[in-house]
Amino acid sequence: MNVPVNEPVITKAAKAYVADALETGWVSSAGPYIDKFEESFARFIGVNHAVTVTSGTTALHLSLVALGIGKGDEVILPDFTIVSCMNAVLYAGAIPVFVDIDPETYCMDPALIEAAITEKTVAIMPVHIYGHSCDMDPILEIAQKRNLLVIEDAAEVHGAEYKGRKCGSLGTVSAFSFYGNKIITTGEGGMVCTDDDLIADELRLLRNLAHAPGKRFWHEEVGYNYRLTNMQAALGLGQLESVTTLLGHKQWMGEQYTKQLSDIQGIVLPVTKAYSTNVYWMYGVRVTDELGISRDDLTARLRERGVDTRDFFIPLSSQPIAQDFGPAHCPVSAEVAATGFYLPSGLALTQEQLDYVCDVFHEVVSA
Numbered sequence: 001m002n003v004p005v006n007e008p009v010i011t012k013a014a015k016a017y018v019a020d021a022l023e024t025g026w027v028s029s030a031g032p033y034i035d036k037f038e039e040s041f042a043r044f045i046g047v048n049h050a051v052t053v054t055s056g057t058t059a060l061h062l063s064l065v066a067l068g069i070g071k072g073d074e075v076i077l078p079d080f081t082i083v084s085c086m087n088a089v090l091y092a093g094a095i096p097v098f099v100d101i102d103p104e105t106y107c108m109d110p111a112l113i114e115a116a117i118t119e120k121t122v123a124i125m126p127v128h129i130y131g132h133s134c135d136m137d138p139i140l141e142i143a144q145k146r147n148l149l150v151i152e153d154a155a156e157v158h159g160a161e162y163k164g165r166k167c168g169s170l171g172t173v174s175a176f177s178f179y180g181n182k183i184i185t186t187g188e189g190g191m192v193c194t195d196d197d198l199i200a201d202e203l204r205l206l207r208n209l210a211h212a213p214g215k216r217f218w219h220e221e222v223g224y225n226y227r228l229t230n231m232q233a234a235l236g237l238g239q240l241e242s243v244t245t246l247l248g249h250k251q252w253m254g255e256q257y258t259k260q261l262s263d264i265q266g267i268v269l270p271v272t273k274a275y276s277t278n279v280y281w282m283y284g285v286r287v288t289d290e291l292g293i294s295r296d297d298l299t300a301r302l303r304e305r306g307v308d309t310r311d312f313f314i315p316l317s318s319q320p321i322a323q324d325f326g327p328a329h330c331p332v333s334a335e336v337a338a339t340g341f342y343l344p345s346g347l348a349l350t351q352e353q354l355d356y357v358c359d360v361f362h363e364v365v366s367a
């Protein structure tokens, strides 16, 4: 059997809406599905505004620019995340400052933020990892006390909650991705959410080349073409209509993996803190010395048996493109990155595939 690490499910409604978008000729960024998708997504997250953009990466970049973050400004972000977070800071001309993560949730450790703040710090970018929320209250408290903006990266947590509130509704702005392996997909795509009317106006202006209000082809700011298409929004709207079912499948997957793998000594399974729900975007596992086999040997043997996995992120501070930003002391991030990987976690994963993954896992570690 072959089990891919991610296989999406495209719903019937999504296919029908895309066909409709094509039939009506609204293939670019004008057309009714953009508004419908933005309105539905805003309602789903519980925010006043949702602004579609071309990706999660551009959602982060546009957020920073709309908030006026630029040259010389410092943005605090976790060491353990995708490069998009750092790239967005670099595109804006700002400086990334890395902090270490919590060893259980793999999210930014709030206790380390204060020490990273300087007179140049303007924002904190908490990143919810693999389906689990950051501990947001201490982060929001520091931000308020020190007058910092909060850019929440919610690309991996569509539908997850922090203390009963949706992730993506907690920061000054939040960024979502709709890449093919995300819980809601538009193929490629992204969204910025905010409650602030003025920030939303600025986001809409900047994503469409910053034509001056009331004067088309006149530009007082440098804008971008970060417009999502009506076809992509149609796909997203169709997927979003089934979000409860999709999240239910993720819940089932997480519970099944935990049930079937919890007897294995020497691996660390995902946690769910009391303050968070877990939407299991990816089911992450870590290998400890007790297992007696390295992460790389384990994943190679799983692959030999047709079980596809992905290693965890490589820390940002260790990236060649980050070497100008000083040495970062992030031992937890380094350890988690070196020992972690995730199992097949796509929305198309069947019971048969999941059972096979768990059987092969048992065989490999007991061999």
Ligand SMILES: *Cc1c(COP(=O)(O)O)cnc(C)c1O
Pocket (backbone or CB within 6 Å): 054, 055, 056, 057, 058, 081, 082, 084, 085, 127, 128, 153, 155, 156, 176, 177, 178, 179, 188, 189, 190
């Ligand atoms: C996927 C992801 C992104 C980037 O999204 P793209 O749509 O691929 O640009 C950003 N942040 C996190 C945490 C992600 O997982």
